[in-house]
Amino acid sequence: MSVKKMPPGRAAARTAAIISATHTLLREVGYEQLSIDAVAARAGASKTTIYRRWPDKRSLVCAALLDRSKATAELPATAVSLREDLIALVTALTALAAQEDTPGFVSLLAAAQKDPVIADTLRGGALATQQRNCRDVVQRAIGRGELKDPAVTDVLFDLILGRALVRHMIQGRPFSVDAQTEFVDTVLLPVLHAGGQGAWGVRRS
CATH class of the missing domain: 1.10.357.10 (Tetracycline Repressor, domain 2)
Structure with missing residues (x-):
């Protein structure tokens, strides 16, 4: 059974929401208390969607840090x-x-x-x-x-x-x-x- 791919525009919006949620939670609770469950709930995404792109919390946080650098x-x-x-x-x-x-x-x-x-x-x-x-x-x-x-x-x-x-x-x-x-x-x-x-x-x- 093939996995249905998300349209590019929707995928980009979902990624942006996940990264934004990660930034927000880092400010609110810090790195140690941040969890994939909390990011998923804040972003309105499934944990499966997050883990498909980022294998663990560290990689997600690093992606968020690199994303913020692009705005500099x-x-x-x-x-x-x-x-x-x-x-x-x-x-x-x-x-x-x-x-x-x-x-x-x-x-x-x-x-x-x-x-x-x-x-x-x-x-x-x-x-x-x-x-x-x-x-x-x-x-x-x-x-x-x-x-x-x-x-x-x-x-x-x-x-x-x-x-x-x-x-x-x-x-x-x-x-x-x-x-x-x-x-x-x-x-x-x-x-x-x-x-x-x-x-x-x-x-x-």
Whole structure:
């Protein structure tokens, strides 16, 4: 007996509903408490439909993380200075951090400590666009003669994402436009011009 295939449009809508339900439940209950049963109920889909596409919870969550990364735009290469590029980069990463729900994000970080697949997805998939943005900003600055060392890319990414997450998740304070600009002028530019080592002992690993 052959299995009747779902029309492409309906299949895409069902997939989108499942991914959306996964995002919602990650925010509400975190990774450990998320279950395929709950995703199926929230998405209005059968567990069979989910398992046909994703064999387990981990693969479904990883797919949801990668799906979210697709909505992250790459920075346009129109800036005329490193400072202008950095302001745009901080704005983009701040917006990304503001989308995160603290319990859900913390649960993913905890899962990543035990599961290398989730860790790799967080590093190489969900944050890949922003990592490329950092690399491109540094490369453009090198091309303009503003920087020399491409290795500062990792320092740049760590500093911006760390600052944005601390403001949003730990301090619970908005990272205003003025505060972002001050961060660029007083932290990022001095550290980058120092080759990755600033007044706070920031070094490349």
